[in-house]
Every structure is written in C-alpha cells, then in structure tokens.
Amino acid sequence: MSRIAVSAFYKFVELPDFAALRPALLAAAQAHGIRGTILLAPEGINGTIAGEAHALAQMMGFLRSLTGLGDLESKESHAEQMPFKRLKVRLKKEIVTMGVPGLRPAEMAGAYVEPKDWNALISNQDVLVIDTRNSFEFQAGTFTNAVDPGTNSFGEFPAYVARTLHSEKDRPIAMFCTGGIRCEKATSYLRAQGFSKVYHLKGGILKYLETIPREQSLWQGSCFVFDEREGLGHGLAIEKPEG
Template identity: 55%
Template sequence: MLTVAALYHFTRFADPAALKGPLARTACAHGVRGTLLLAAEGINGTIAGTRRGIDAVLAHIRALPGCAGLEWKESAADAMPFGKMKVRLKREIVTMGQPDVDPRASVGHYVEPADWNALITAPDVAVIDTRNDYEVAIGSFAGAVDPGTRSFRDFPAWWRANADRFAGKRIAMFCTGGIRCEKSTNWLLSQGVGDVFHLKGGILKYLEDVPARDSLWQGECFVFDGRVSLTHGLQQGRHGLCHACRRPLAPEDRERPEYEEGVCCHCCVGEYDEADRARFRERQRQVARGELKFEGIVLSPGRESPCTP
C-alpha cells in the first residue's frame, strides 16, 4: 500500500522559484510522485509514495518559511496514482482570480466533521458546494447548492448574480480538501456576508471521520489522481476517467454508445473535431502498446524521467 498525502498551506514565500528545485529533488530522491504547486501565497498539492518517502517530503515542506504548522490528509492507494513528480510555479495555489483575497487575514468559522450534519440541516443555513460542475456531478451533500461553475474563477461572478437568494441565511461551504473554502469564505466576508462557515478538512476529512450510517454525503468524491473517486472510509470509488475531457465516468457511462476509450465520452462527444479525435486515437494506440501512460510518463527506457523539477 502507498500513502497519499493531500496538503495545502497559506504562507508568504518571498521567492517561490528558489524552493522549487530542492523540493523536487527531495521528492524524486524518495520515489514520491504527484503534483505540488508553489506560489507567493503558499503551497498546495497531492503526493504519493512509501511511508518513508512521504515523511521525508512532508519534513522538507514543514521546514519551508512559515510552514511549521502544515496540516495534511492521508489516504491509501493500492498502486501509484501518479505518473510523475511535478513541482510547478503558479500565480495562485488555487486560482480564484481575486487579488485582494488573503486567507491568512480571515476565513469563515471552521466546522469539524462531527458537527457538520447539525449545521447543514439547520433551517437558516444555505449549503454551497464550491467545486467545479464535473466534481459535483458524481457526489455532494444532500441539499447542497451547485453553482454549476466550470472553474473556481467563476465563483465570484456566480455569487454576485445569486447573492439575493441567500439573504438572511447563514452560509456553509465545502470543497474537497478545504483550500477553496479558505479563499471563498475570505472573499464572502469581504462582500459583507456575516455568518460564513466551512467544513474543516473538506469532504475528505468528513468521509474519513463520519461513518456511512451517519453520513449526509451522497455519491463519491472526485480526486485529482489516478484513483479518480473516493467513498466513505477513503476507499477507492467506482469511477474512471475520460482521457479526452478528464471528466469522471461511472461504469455505466463507459457502456454508452458515445464512449470510445481514450477518445470521447457522452460528456465531450460534441466538444472535439475529427482532427482532435485522430490525435486521441493515436495516443490510445500508444497506451495499448505500452509506450505511454495517460499521466504523461513514457515507459520506453530513456525517453522521459518520472521526475520533472
């Protein structure tokens, strides 16, 4: 079994570029793969590896400026869910596109998973899912509002257009691991919303802590790695991925006539032209021949390293 660690931490990095190489080398030296994002506002990402490897990378991150208080969430995987180790520089570690947002200044009230059910079933509470539409499609909390956003950048515009719907309500927000809610609750407070709450540790912590018999979660939780979805107890779910549009697919979706492995699914059958599909079919042939994985690592010796600092 491999350990998967999902993490984020808001802090101020004076020179994120200087942190990139040493972090990537530490991960690669210990066989850890995944993606870590660095920006002036902090670090975000998910990594997988042996217990020893994950501990080494987490120790490295905790030693970075302002990261001593780093928290993370762990789950397990039967096989490596990532093809490479990637450390990338970004403008934001989760892109909202609102330059004045700063979760270090203020965020909504944290709600522990054990207390979440009582909050979201209160009659004066509106529950909002801050994730993207394809994530919400495979699972969410009962009664939660789906903004239908394709990107987190769309959330502020959605709120401005719908704020009147929630007048007089307390707002409870949630996301996969908690990072989007750090920004979205800070932004709502700046918009004059008084009572804002968010699920501490996100859906992943809720699924880990709350037994299925007591749960208000319906469906599965999309995750950004090769496992695709998780269920209660952080067990791997039944969803796969369309490797054309990257949307999650249930087993029955892969039985639909629109589905062609590696090429299209019912969600994206009208989104690509024949030139795109020809490229996708060639890629699928390379996968079938064992020359390529969809994560991007080439298996033929000497072609590409699984570590890309």
C-alpha cells in the same frame, strides 16, 4: 494494506520567496521517489503527492520543516498502484485560481467547522450549503441539500456570487470542497464582499469521509479526485463515480 501512500495538503500562508523553495522541494521529492504535483505561490502551497509510506512521511516532515509550514495539515489515503506518472513542482500566481487580486485567505477566511460538527450545521434549514467545486464533481457526489453553483471552473465562482447571493449577506452560508482549499478561498472572497456568517468544512470532504462513519454520514455518492483513482468514498476507499 496498500503499498502506496497518498497525501493531499495545502496551506494559505504568505511565501514571498516561494520561487526559491522550488529547487529544494524537487530535490527532496526526487530523493524519496515521490510523484505528484506541488504548487507554490505567494499565497501558499498546495499539493497531492504519493510514494512508499516511509518515504512520504519523510517528505511531509521536510515540508513541515520549512518556514511557515510547521503546522501543515494533510489528508492521508492509499492506492494499490502509484496514481501519478511523474513529479511536478510548479510556480503559480495562486495555489487555487480564482482570479481576484488582493484576496488574503490566510487572514480573511471564514470560520472552520470540524467534520464532527458539520452535520449539525448543514442540517439547520436556515443555513445555505454551497458546493464550491465544479458541476461534474457535484454530479459524482455531494452533501444532502447542497447547492450546485453551476460552475465549470473555480474562476466562475465570483460571478455566481454576484448573480445569486446578493440578497444573502446576513444568512449563514456553509461551503465545502474536496480538500478545503477552494471553500477556504471562497469564504475569504465572501467576507471581502461583506458577508457576515461564513463557514467552511475544515479539511474538506476528504477529512469528513476519513473521520465520519458511513452510518452517520450526510454524504451521498463519490468524491471525485484528480488522479487515476477518480473517486473516494467513506474511509477514503477507492469508489469510482457512476456513469
């Protein structure tokens, strides 16, 4: 078993006093030897952090003790070595940047789809399956029949919708991303634009790879992650992207 545990998490929740949380998060993470990045914004929290397994468990317990974060979910994996060089707790306008004011993902997100139900949904030929990640992530790996919007940043997603999906407002649309945060915000954007049948993979690709056996999987390739591991495969084992 690897010594270093890694936790990826996010939650859309209204945090009007988000800036006041930063000192306590910094102190708790430093006390437990945690490294990685935590983002705080009025719309919620987003982070990937790592540390010794017992220390990371204590840090996640601290996060869940904060108001509004009691049900904070996380995707757990491991690394042979610490994948982060330092600790950062940053204050942001958005926990994932789309640049569209007024979105309320905590209230407007599309329907969650559990990993065990994902294969059936995306195997339906009537369903449009969209990868909401950047094109280089798509090239490393994606789901069977998924569409690449051709974006280089998440902020380009609204332009893709305006350019490509204007005639698809009544079609079932299923979206996914690495950990769930981008596709959850993307579904809230689509619903705000009048799309009626919008779904997203709960827990993202990471939860799917963690829970669905390889022999039952519709995933192809490696899931790019933004740390020194670079890519993960089934069982969240390290699997470097090709090329």
